[in-house]
Amino acid sequence: xxxxxxxxxxxxxxxxxxxxxxxxxxxxxxxxxxxxxxxxxxxxxxxxxxxxxxxxxxxxxxxxxxxxxxxxxxxxxxxxxxxxxxxxxxxxxxxxxxxxxxxxxxxxxxxxxxxxxxxxxxxxxxxxxxxxxxxxxxxxxxxxxxxxxxxxxxxxxxxxxxxxxxxxxxxxxxxxxx
Amino acid sequence: xxxxxxxxxxxxxxxxxxxxxxxxxxxxxxxxxxxxxxxxxxxxxxxxxxxxxxxxxxxxxxxxxxxxxxxxxxxxxxxxxxxxxxxxxxxxxxxxxxxxxxxxxxxxxxxxxxxxxxxxxxxxxxxxxxxxxxxxxxxxxxxxxxxxxxxxxxxxxxxxxxxxxxxxxxxxxxxxxxxxxxxxxxxxxxxxxxxxxxxxxxxxxxxxxxxxxxxxxxxxxxxxxxxxxxxxxxxxxxxxxxxxxxxxxxxxxxxxxxxxxxxxxxxxxxxxxxxxxxxxxxxxxxxxxxxxxxxxxxxxxxxxxxxxxxxxxxxxxxxxxxxxxxxxxxxxxxxxxxxxxxxxxxxxxxxxx
Amino acid sequence: xxxxxxxxxxxxxxxxxxxxxxxxxxxxxxxxxxxxxxxxxxxxxxxxxxxxxxxxxxxxxxxxxxxxxxxxxxxxxxxxxxxxxxxxxxxxxxxxxxxxxxxxxxxxxxxxxxxxxxxxxxxxxxxxxxxxxxxxxxxxxxxxxxxxxxxxxxxxxxxxxxxxxxxxxxxxxxxxxxxxxxxxxxxxxxxxxxxxxxxxxxxxxxxxxxxxxxxxxxxxxxxxxxxxxxxxxxxxxxxxxxxxxxxxx
Ligand SMILES: Cc1ncc(C[n+]2csc(CCOP(=O)(O)OP(=O)(O)O)c2C)c(N)n1
Ligand code: SF4
Ligand SMILES: [Mg+2]
Numbered sequence: 150x151x152x153x154x155x156x157x158x159x160x161x162x163x164x165x166x167x168x169x170x171x172x173x174x175x176x177x178x179x180x181x182x183x184x185x186x187x188x189x190x191x192x193x194x195x196x197x198x199x200x201x202x203x204x205x206x207x208x209x210x211x212x213x214x215x216x217x218x219x220x221x222x223x224x225x226x227x228x229x230x231x232x233x234x235x236x237x238x239x240x241x242x243x244x245x246x247x248x249x250x251x252x253x254x255x256x257x258x259x260x261x262x263x264x265x266x267x268x269x270x271x272x273x274x275x276x277x278x279x280x281x282x283x284x285x286x287x288x289x290x291x292x293x294x295x296x297x298x299x300x301x302x303x304x305x306x307x308x309x310x311x312x313x314x315x316x317x318x319x320x321x322x323x324x325x326x327x
Numbered sequence: 328x329x330x331x332x333x334x335x336x337x338x339x340x341x342x343x344x345x346x347x348x349x350x351x352x353x354x355x356x357x358x359x360x361x362x363x364x365x366x367x368x369x370x371x372x373x374x375x376x377x378x379x380x381x382x383x384x385x386x387x388x389x390x391x392x393x394x395x396x397x398x399x400x401x402x403x404x405x406x407x408x409x410x411x412x413x414x415x416x417x418x419x420x421x422x423x424x425x426x427x428x429x430x431x432x433x434x435x436x437x438x439x440x441x442x443x444x445x446x447x448x449x450x451x452x453x454x455x456x457x458x459x460x461x462x463x464x465x466x467x468x469x470x471x472x473x474x475x476x477x478x479x480x481x482x483x484x485x486x487x488x489x490x491x492x493x494x495x496x497x498x499x500x501x502x503x504x505x506x507x508x509x510x511x512x513x514x515x516x517x518x519x520x521x522x523x524x525x526x527x528x529x530x531x532x533x534x535x536x537x538x539x540x541x542x543x544x545x546x547x548x549x550x551x552x553x554x555x556x557x558x559x560x561x562x563x564x565x566x567x568x569x570x571x572x573x574x575x576x577x578x579x580x581x582x583x584x585x586x587x588x589x590x591x592x593x594x595x596x597x598x599x600x601x602x603x604x605x606x607x608x609x610x611x612x613x614x615x616x617x618x619x620x621x622x623x624x625x626x627x628x629x630x631x632x633x634x635x636x637x638x639x640x641x642x643x644x645x646x647x648x649x650x651x652x653x654x655x656x657x658x659x660x661x662x663x664x665x666x667x668x669x670x671x672x673x674x675x676x677x678x679x680x
Numbered sequence: 681x682x683x684x685x686x687x688x689x690x691x692x693x694x695x696x697x698x699x700x701x702x703x704x705x706x707x708x709x710x711x712x713x714x715x716x717x718x719x720x721x722x723x724x725x726x727x728x729x730x731x732x733x734x735x736x737x738x739x740x741x742x743x744x745x746x747x748x749x750x751x752x753x754x755x756x757x758x759x760x761x762x763x764x765x766x767x768x769x770x771x772x773x774x775x776x777x778x779x780x781x782x783x784x785x786x787x788x789x790x791x792x793x794x795x796x797x798x799x800x801x802x803x804x805x806x807x808x809x810x811x812x813x814x815x816x817x818x819x820x821x822x823x824x825x826x827x828x829x830x831x832x833x834x835x836x837x838x839x840x841x842x843x844x845x846x847x848x849x850x851x852x853x854x855x856x857x858x859x860x861x862x863x864x865x866x867x868x869x870x871x872x873x874x875x876x877x878x879x880x881x882x883x884x885x886x887x888x889x890x891x892x893x894x895x896x897x898x899x900x901x902x903x904x905x906x907x908x909x910x911x912x913x914x915x916x917x918x919x920x921x922x923x924x925x926x927x928x929x
Contacts (some may be wrong), residue, residue, distance in 0.1 A: 210503065213660045213662065
């Protein structure tokens with residue numbers, strides 16, 4: 150079973166990044182859960198969610214020890230980096246988190262300038278999809294095609310198919326960025 | 328293929344499919360998505376939704392709709408459910424049927440927004456003034472929640488009682504895939520008020536509390552006999568049996584699986600009805616069991632009382648100890664349960680009973 | 681010569697009000713209006729808590745005892761699921777205007793299509809005559825033994841005028857039972873309220889100034905005089921919000 154923690158400011162779209170991950174897993178016949186922070190936990194302007202997926206029963210949908218942390222801002226990195234599993238992965242938004250970072254030796258750190266990339270491909274709102282795709286690539290459980298199909302299926306069912314081309318472009322961009 | 332769906336939304340849609348004709352309530356986190364969803368969905372189907380001025384008013388509107396023989400629903404949390412107790416007691420007294428959803432949040436008074444199980448006592452003991460009980464359903468997953476929605480109403484109507492659908496903030500807010508149940512079209516109850524006085528209900532001043540007490544006890548006995556629901560595993564040879572419901576119950580199943588792998592003879596009972604409490608599940612437990620351990624999201628341990636009382640009834644000649652592992656709020660991790668078990672094995676944690 | 685009035689079939693039991701109480705007269709008027717409007721097989725009473733509860737024992741009709749003060753909310757639930765059934769709340773002043781002021785005001789605020797009948801006897805009759813928000817200044821009650829101190833307890837307020845002035849309601853009136861003339865007028869008010877509901881015009885309220893000889897410490901005749909002399913000057917009789925179609929009449 151995989152556990153991923155998506156964290157950032159409210160409005161950066163981390164809840165959707167996590168949802169894309171969980172829906173891709175479900176699309177491929179796996180089990181998945183998505184557990185957000187909510188209520189007052191969100192009021193400080195931070196948002197996070199824990200996604201778990203795999204072939205076995207997910208007993209506890211809550212956060213335990215993430216295999217991967219996506220930190221979209223500094224406070225999220227500070228708050229959650231220490232919780233990542235030994236030998237785990239951290240992906241940071243290097244547009245916001247810059248400079249020297251105190252990184253645990255066992256961790257593999259990936260820097261993705263998701264906002265810059267989003268602007269480069271003319272998808273200014275695509276940063277969170279770029280990150281969702283980067284995470285999917287790094288975990289290496291699903292192919293690029295699986296990811297795109299799962300994501301597009303999800304947005305279609307929400308009646309948002311008009312963003313399909315843009316989302317696909319963002320996804321490809323993120324997948325190739327790591 | 329089932330898609331990811333939010334707990335509260337799935338529960339609300341399941342209620343629609345169970346034939347809910349009327350909803351009234353007042354917003355409160357973490358239950359609000361239920362009313363938000365129904366505010367659009369019910370009118371779309373020609374059914375009724377009222378945003379009430381308070382929980383007090385909301386539950387009384389539910390009482391009115393229920394008295395007229397329709398499936399009526401309200402949902403709330405924490406202090407909102409406190410305000411509903413007056414109405415729940417009256418609905419129980421009038422032997423009307425309805426469903427009250429409590430998406431439990433942690434704390435006394437205004438409390439917090441954390442997911443919790445701190446309302447166990449209130450829900451399983453009735454909650455308002457008087458001698459009544461409510462049937463209490465406690466799902467572990469979104470799938471189980473939607474599958475329990477129609478039974479929640481059926482039980483309420485079968486026994487003319489309030490069903491409390493007790494879930495947790497985390498279950499309401501989380502997402503996972505689920506298959507929604509089919510639509511049903513329930514009939515208006517035969518004991519409904521319809522304006523024609525076909526149901527000859529007697530006025531409160533003509534009632535006889537002594538005869539009603541007998542009937543009430545019979546009703547409760549019947550419910551206890553017929554409606555206990557639980558899931559259990561590995562109890563026949565268990566030295567220690569965990570008891571937990573809702574999301575902690577689900578988490579405990581994972582811990583039991585791991586502990587078994589590590590060679591510990593442990594089992595679990597996960598109550599699906601917390602009232603009636605699944606005493607029958609305890610009858611299947613190893614006669615030489617060494618103890619019961621509850622895992623609960625409360626500060627003080629509440630479920631453990633029912634476990635100890637049930638152990639007393641089932642293992643009459645022995646005093647089987649009961650411990651409680653309380654995580655206060657949230658969903659306990661597998662590690663929490665395993666660490667707690669280790670402390671109990673090392674005599675570091677005193678039993679509650 | 682007085683016309684003989686048949687007891688409406690809806691009332692089958694004697695009700696145990698005190699001698700000279702106003703409740704019985706009002707209940708009879710309500711029952712007469714229901715029959716005249718042919719609603720006897722289409723009526724539900726959500727009943728308040730107070731001496732008004734005694735209605736529950738006397739009528740052969742669908743009725744439900746509501747928690748104290750909540751009848752307007754219970755009525756709302758009933759009306760929303762059975763919009764063609766006539767729903768009448770029957771409440772006291774304590775029930776509707778003290779503990780239930782929120783539910784009462786909010787039902788009016790929504791212009792809920794129900795009829796509210798409030799028996800204003802300026803005290804909590806059933807519990808032995810405590811002060812109500814409608815008790816008059818200086819009125820002696822068991823919780824204002826030296827007379828109501830309006831400085832500390834507030835001034836009595838006029839609910840029908842309030843909702844007529846502030847909210848979009850269909851009909852609001854106040855009547856009393858002190859004379860045959862007033863009784864006839866009151867009946868007209870009640871009938872208008874019910875017609876408003878039947879026509880789907882919205883919320884209607886009829887408040888009744890009603891004697892409570894027992895708790896006022898007066899005999900029935902003196903209690904009626906008390907209404908004329910003390911209550912009516914404070915609580916004027918009449919229609920405060922008329923039905924749209926009746927405006928010109
Ligand atoms: C919640 C609650 N609080 C208090 C009471 C006690 N109680 C019963 S009737 C009543 C007052 C009723 O006064 P009013 O509505 O004016 O009716 P009346 O008896 O004067 O007709 C009170 C306080 C109750 N039944 N329920
Ligand atoms: S106490 Fe007053 S209101 Fe109640 S029945 Fe007696 S006279 Fe009527
Ligand atoms: Mg009164």
